[in-house]
Amino acid sequence: MMKGLYIFFTFLLVQCTAAQDKYFAKDGYISFFSHSLVEDIKADNNQVLSIIDSDTGEIAIQLLMRSFIFKKALMQEHFNENYVESHKYPKATFSGIIVNFKEVKEQESEVEITGLLKVHGKEKNITTQAKMHRSKDEITLSGDFMVGVADFDIKIPAVVVNNIAKNIKISFELNHKPYNK
């Protein structure tokens, strides 16, 4: 599957250099939020790469786990070293499709995105609603969805089990521009 993803990405990238119908976001925003009785934890990533093929509605997203910024330095260290093991799994990816992308003609719309999310070496199918703003020189997607920590085989030590929610809210805001180089 890993190979499949890479081929998909390479394919998209190769196509991008030729065609004008690809939309790119290099500084997309994804954050996660964990709410528990003990504390709220939030981390922001402003370096998300996302590519939309406006012919097919396919979308490919990649981000670096180390680009998540926490308020507390120690939390960030633990996140990378112990929980998501960034040295082994430096990237998270999503590859999927914006359902009915072609049919949507309005500037502002609710769309469904479905695809495969890969974090910490584990894959899970995700389907979520998103707000789409679409014009000739911009496609913006924003929304949020929940994921279970356990689904990605992320182990939380017993000491902090009450500090970290079982389900984490992922928010995204991806502002794509047409590729023209």
Next chain:
Amino acid sequence: MKSKFYKIFGLSCVFLVALLSFALWMYNKPQVNLQKERPDVILSATELITEFEKNEAEASVLYLDKIVQITGEINEISASKGNSVITLKNGSNEPAVICQMIPEENKRSLSLREGQQIVVRGICSGFLLDVMLVNCVIVNPQ
């Protein structure tokens, strides 16, 4: 006998409080400001990009999570969610180095111009289509 007990008890109390406050301080420690830190590596934006393009795995071992100080020409200054982002170019081609600045550098980032040579210090978070740096500060111009 009693005074010895109080002495030990008092000392342990002081020790415990010190330990607790140290733990609390560690726990709440904010992100380091790289302006006050020494860089682990100093190189040019082009060199850094070349290394990642040549062999991502090897470059990752060398630069990931390290404080990297790079010199390069500004290609673009933009903003993402209220933080400025400076892109340093590699000659005329892609890939580039994308530097996510800390909020304290917003004002200074705005005073910079495209095409200007600058020195940026940041933590290397990896390589997607470009080399990514986070927690960046501007070292030069001061």
